[in-house]
Structure formats: C-alpha cells, structure tokens
Amino acid sequence: MMIFGGVGARWNNLLRGEGLASKAMRGGALTLISFGGSQVLRLASNLILTRLLFPEAFGLMALVYVFMQGLNNFSDVGITPAIMQSKRGDDPKFLDTAWTIQIARGFILWMVTFVLAAPAAHFFDAPLLTQLLPAIGITLFIAAFNPTRLDTANRHLNFGRLTIIELVTQIGALIVAIIAAYILQSVWALVISGILGAVVQLILLTRFLPGHRNRLAWDKTASVELINFGKWVFLSTAVGFFLSQGDKIILGKYLQLETLGIYNIGFFLASFPLLLGGTVTRRILIPIYRERPPKGSRSNFLKLRKMRILLSFVLLSALSVVALWSGPIIELLYDPRYRLAGGILVMIACAQLPQVIVLTYDQAALATGDTRRFFVLTLARTVLLIAGLWLGVEIGGLAGALVGHGLAMVAVYPVVVWLARHQGTWDPLHDFLFAALGFALMGLALWLNQDHVAAVFALNSP
Template sequence: MTTAAPNLFARVLRGSAITAGSYAVAQVLRLASNLILTRLLFPEAFGMMALVSVFLVGLAMFSDVGIGPAIAQNRRGDDPDFLDTAWTIQVARGAALWLGTCAIAWPVAQLYSAPMLLQLLPAAGLTLLIAGFNPTSIDTANRHLRLGRVTALDLASQIIGIVAMVALAFALRSVWALVLGAIAGSLAKLVLMRLYLPGQRNRLRWDASAGQELIRFGKWIFLSTACGFLLAQGDKAILGAYLPLDQLGVYNIGWFLASFPVLLGGAVTSRVLIPLYRDHPPGASPENFARLRRLRFGLTGGLLALLAVMAFAGVPLVGVLYDDRYARAGAIVVAIACVQMPAVIGMSYDQSALAAGDSRNYFLLIAAKATVQTLAFLAGAQAGGLAGALAAQGLALAAVHPGIIWLARRHGAWDGLHDALFGALAAALIGLALWVNWAVLVLI
C-alpha cells in the first residue's frame, strides 16, 4: 500500500499533464484552423454547424449508457467478455444514433427554417456511426492511466480532421467542408486506434452477467447525460430560436475561445479522477484527502487563472484574431469566462460518485443542475436577450453549488477550505472583470 499510492498519484499527475498538454495543442490547432476557416466561410456557416453540433451532441448524450466510466470503475473492467459486451452495446448505439439523425433531419430543418439541415444532419451523423466502432482499448488505457499513446493517436486524428476541413474549405467554400472534415477526423481516429493502440481486438459478443452490470450502472448515466446535454448544448439550442444564423455563428466563436479552460478541466477530471477516487477514496484516510486537496487546489487554481486571462484579454484577443464581422465575440468571451468561474470550483467532485458506482445520486445532481441552468438561461433570454441569458446562467451555476457539496460529502470528497478560498477569488475576479469591461459588455 505504501508503494502503490505514490505510483498511482505519479500516474495521475503524469496523466493530467499529458491530457492538459494534448488538449492545449489540439485547441491551438483548432484555433489556427478556425482563423483560416473564418476567412474562407461566412458566419452563417458556423451558425449552421453550431445547430448541427447541438443535435449530434444531443443524440449522443441522450443515449449515453456510460461505457467508458463503467470500464474505468468496474471490477471486471479488464475482463474480455465484459469488454466485448460493452463494445457490442457501443456498436448498436452508434448505428441507432445515425438512424436517429436521419429521422430528425426534416423536423429540425423545419423548426429552424434551414433546409440545408435536411442533408447536413444525416451526413454529420456518420461520425456517430463511425465512433461506435472505436475499440474498448481506449477505455482500458484510461482505466489504467496509460494515456501517452492514446492521447498521441487522438491528437493525430484531430490533426487529420482539421487539415481535411481546411483543404475542403479552400475547395468548396461551403459548410460542407466542416461536415466532411469531421467525418475524416472520425475515420482517422477509428483506424489509428485499431492499428496502433495495444489491447484486446473486440468482436461482437454478449455475456449476460456483463450486460446486466453495464445496464444497471448505465441506466443512471443515460439519464445523467441526457441532462448533461442541456448543460453542454442548451445555450445554443435556445439561442438558435432567438438569434439569426450569423449572430449564432459569432456567439459560437466567442464560446469556443472562452470555454477552453472549462473543457480542459473536464477532459482532465474525466480521465484521471475516477481511477484515483476508485483506488484511494478521500474518506478512507487523511493521507488520501491531503493528496486530493493538493491536486484539487492545483486544478482549480489553474482553471481560474485561464478564465481570468479570457475575462481580461478577450476583447483585444478577438480584435487581433478575427475581422470586424466577429467583433461582438470579444464581449461574449468576457461574459462567458465570468459565467464559468463558479463552475470550475466544483468540477473535481463529481467523479467521486462515479468511482464509487453511485451513478444514481450523480444523476440527481446533474438533473438538478440541468433544470436550474436551462430554466435560468431561457428566462434570461426572454427578459434580456443574450446578455440576460448569460447573466442568468452565471447565477444558476452559483446556485447549484450546494448540490455539489451534498454529493461530495456523501463520498468524503468535499473540501470546505478549497471552496471558501476559490469562491472568494472567483467573486473578486468576476467583479473586477465586469468593471474593466463594462463599456463593452453593455453592447452584447
């Protein structure tokens, strides 16, 4: 036990560094391609793609049965029968998702008065079909925090997709470049992971006991991710009914820049914290709690620092990177960075429930967060447009923190000192950022 803990924490730190580094590189590449694409395509193309993404992510999240977390936390996570059963479910889900994109294409095109969605949605849905065949060796690598090769391959597939997207934009000057580039990236990931990632070669198989365990754990993950769709994509789904496509495209550019810190934090916590909470729960010993406190302080402090950069430098950053058509995105970057500061304080707690197999209470928390945030965003949009929606979202994120504390305390993970210190820091940063940028924010 004395040697296992340091080894595990060393792997956690190494995995965190690998994940953060690769995510930063991927975002830099996406930013570079985004700068090229905004000069080749019109804002309406990004608005159209934002709507496509809303429904693709929605279908994926409304059908997620938690294959990855199940493999990460289950005692049978290395059992070939368990892995093949999980892969069989994943393949069937991918096929069902693609059929779902075909089924919703016409009503969605009518809802948003965008006829192109009738063709774009089924084509973009192929990415979900392809992802269904990704090997479970990806999840096995995450389970054991062997993240070097899987991260490198994932980054390579993203580069292939980005290069394809830019090349197609030069040739087509159409939103189809974004869709076809996404398909190329998905195919590249499938091929690279199958060829170069060590691990079991999956085949279609059904083990009854494994299926029961996956379904029992996954039913709550299914409900959680359905609610998670509202957290991740509810803003775009709502704003699609309030904003023209060009303005939605500008919002999406601002969201892309401002959300980098939170998405980075989500990528790190989802990969490294379940194995850590699983093998060394914080409530088991003061040593475990102290190590997690150090990790949590570093994570939250780093994310708040990145959000502060966006809050104070968002306007000049957009001015340097984009042309006048996207000028409004600078104020959006500032507002979203401020809104997301309360969210990062509780980011490291959720995985403690999944590591303990407590997917039911995890769902209850996500459902509460989704309900409060969506209703607040909708009410704010009706009362004050985009500015009102963002302000209401920020208040909602602060209001749901007691629920996060409730779940964390059930698993001995809550750290009151952490929350008090970083809550005060976040409040100070938000107040200062609003004061410095007020003249710009009133233009939202």
C-alpha cells in the same frame, strides 16, 4: 548536494515510476499536451474558417454542433466510466460485451438522425439540416467500433500512444476541413471533415493501441452490470446534452444566424478552460478516487484536497486570462465583424467561474459507481441553466441570457454540496477560497472590458 540529489531522485521516480502518483503525474502532463495541442488546432481551424466563411455560416455550424454533441451524448451509455471503475474492467468477456452494446447503440442513433432531421430543420428554419444530420450521424456508427483498448488506456492512466493518436487524427481532420471549406465554401466542409476524422481515428486506435482485441460477444453477468451502471449515466449524458447545448438551442431560436455565429465564437474561446478541466478530471480523478477513496482515511482526503486545489487553481487561472483579456483577444484574432464576441467572451467566462468548484466533485460519484446522484446533479444543473437562459433572453435579450447563465451556475451549489458530502469529498475551505477569488476576478474582468460588455447590453431584446 544530498538534498538536491534526494529531490532529483524523487522527481525521477514520479516521472518514471509505476505507482499511482507517478502515473497520475504523467497522465496529467500528457492530458495537458493532448488538450493543449487539440485546442491550438481548433483555434487555428477557427481562425482560418472565419476568413473562408461568413458569420451566418458559423450560425448554421453552431446548430450543427448542437446535434453533433447531442448525438454523441445520447450515444454514451457509460461504457468508459464503467470500464474505468469496475472490478471486471480488464476481463475480456466484460470488454467484449461492452463493445457489442456500444456498436448496437451507435447504429440505433444513426437511424434516429434520419427521424430528427426534418423536425430540426423546421424548428430552426434551416432546411439544410435535413441533409446534414443524417450525413453527420454516420460518425456515431463509425465511432461505435472504437476498441475498448481506448477505455483500458484511460483506466490504467496510459496516455502516451493515445495522445499521439488524438493529435494525428485532429491534424488530419483540420487539413481536410480547410481544403473542403476553401473548395466548397459551405458547412459541408465540417461534415466531410468529421466523417474522415472518425474513420482515421478508428483505424489508428485499432492498429496502434495495445490491448485486448474485441469481438462481438455477450456475457449475461457483464451485461447486467453495464446496463445497471449505464442507465443512470445515459440519463446523465442525455440531460447533459441540454446542459452543454441548451444555450445554442434557446439562442438559436431567438437570435439571427449572424449574431448566433458571433456568439459561438465567444463561447468557443471561453470553453477552453472548462474543457481542459473536464478532460483532466475524467482521465485522472476517477482512477485516483477508485484507488484512494476520500472516505477511506483522512490521509486520502488531504491528498485529494491538494490535487483539487491545484486543479482548481489552474482552471481559475486559465479562465481569468480569458476573462481579463477578452476584448484584446478578439481584436487580435478576428476582424471587426466579430467585435461583439469580446463582450460575449468575458460574460461567458465570468458565468463559468462557479463551475470550477463543481468539476472537482462530480467525478467522485462516477468513481464509486454512484451514477444516480451524478444524474441528480446533472439534472439540477440543466434545469437551472435552461431556466436562467430562457428567462434571461425573454427579459434582456442576449445579455439577459448570459446573466441568467451565471446565476444558474451559482444556484446549483447546494446540490453540489449534497453530492460531495455523500462521497466524503466536500471541502468548505476549497470552495470558499475559490468562490472569493472567482467573484473578485469576475468584477475586475467586467470592469476592464466594460466597453465590450456594454455592446452586448446595447443589442435589442427579442
């Protein structure tokens, strides 16, 4: 009884305590709830919209998402990681200066959308982008007014209200998107939903999230720190745009809109596990790396090893479910028009398996303020991915591009080791274990879904 009582007391302390481990556990649980709820809502929206719109519309929506993601990336000047890792992260002058920079950046980027609209429409031969991009661009300006209380909550692993706000915002945006899609039967439903979602999120964050009330201000010392930190983060996120959207840019030029739309369905489902991993590492690992740097002691390294192994196991398990059951998943959720997405889904999931290792390392650089090495890693991943996709699609069409994607993610590993060794986080045991498991699962997934994979290879090369 004493043993069980001791275990119960320990768990109670972890769940309710104010220590770093307790906050990390609660933060991880809330992040899983937030992410899980968000992805369920996204899936519900996707399933409903595929019945209201045609595959060609999803191709156009994929191009819209390219620019939405790009504009979001180019609006990131490192405000959130700067606040999370800086010693002045709770200083009102520092926070107000960061907020002022954020607003200025958001307005500039909105103006940029007017400049990009016509060239984008011409490049993709999609005239509607001329109107869509400036309309979508206003969401960047709206989001720029989000209070730094959002970043403070992440800094201190306080995710309770933030989780509720995120889910309420997404539910509202989902309802608007469905109603608008039913009435308009066009991609404009996405634009309307995005704008109203940004407004609702701003109102909820401002009204219900506790913390410092921002005002326009400028502190020279704070601005120097933010700019010095943010210049490499900005370059990383700018390059990261091509990392996350390079496939859409290249395939959007080679594939018909119908095929691109089906590809986007497969990519949407395959992205769930890595989106979860990225969310958890950004929210949880940066504060932990900051408080317990792995270089500080062997004890810190071993504790972080346990956390990395647990995170990698969860991500690999989630990717495995997607990869192994990709064919049945598509057949269950979508009508026969989207059957090709089954083969695309398993190939993308397999290509992403090597990234499980990368996710557990790259946030350590941000936690220590080493944004230059973080940029080098992002640049290497991007260059290799674009090269793999472009050469692959030239040689073997869509199937070649997907194979090139996977090979590129393997080729970046030496750069990952370089960064991890400098941060004192490199763990060969972790990497070998999950590389072996990943390749074994990859082979099994491709074998189980060979008919769906063969359909992708049967497509004509461009």
